[in-house]
Amino acid sequence: xxxxxxxxxxxxxxxxxxxxxxxxxxxxxxxxxxxxxxxxxxxxxxxxxxxxxxxxxxxxxxxxxxxxxxxxxxxxxxxxxxxxxxxxxxxxxxxxxxxxxxxxxxxxxxxxxxxxxxxx
Numbered sequence: 001x002x003x004x005x006x007x008x009x010x011x012x013x014x015x016x017x018x019x020x021x022x023x024x025x026x027x028x029x030x031x032x033x034x035x036x037x038x039x040x041x042x043x044x045x046x047x048x049x050x051x052x053x054x055x056x057x058x059x060x061x062x063x064x065x066x067x068x069x070x071x072x073x074x075x076x077x078x079x080x081x082x083x084x085x086x087x088x089x090x091x092x093x094x095x096x097x098x099x100x101x102x103x104x105x106x107x108x109x110x111x112x113x114x115x116x117x118x119x120x
Contacts, residue, residue, distance in 0.1 A: 004060055005068040006039065007032060016040050019052060019071055021060045036060070039074050052078045 001024045008029055010016035017039040020032035037052035057075060061067065067075065 002033065002060065002063070002065040003068060004036065004057065004065050004071050006070055006074075014042055016042075019057075019074070021056075021065055034060075037078075050074060050078045054079075 002021055003024045004019065004021050005028075006017040007020050007022075008015055008017055018032075018035050019037040019039060021034045021036060022030075022032040026032065034056065036056050037050070039050050040047060041049070043049040052075060
């Protein structure tokens with residue numbers, strides 16, 4: 001059975017994925033039938049984030065190839081807006097979370113103050 005999935009490349013902490021058509025039994029980064037595009041999740045500046053050969057994807061799907069979940073998600077993102085998908089997306093870091101130990105330490109102190117106020 002032929003599947004369309006991601007094959008990881010790049011170096012440590014800098015992933016780069018090729019979108020490939022391959023036999024299901026082949027290793028993730030092993031032999032493939034055809035390279036259909038690429039996905040660069042850490043693209044910055046003018047670098048393209050997603051590049052896909054749409055005609056070849058449609059060809060393989062028409063021949064019965066199954067797409068992996070992630071490959072399907074990337075393909076749909078590319079179809080929505082190929083230019084926006086190609087442009088690098090700014091990665092925003094989430095707000096820092098409070099340290100769990102601090103939150104737990106503050107909670108008993110607040111409860112003790114509430115009890116004092118209630119007893120008075």
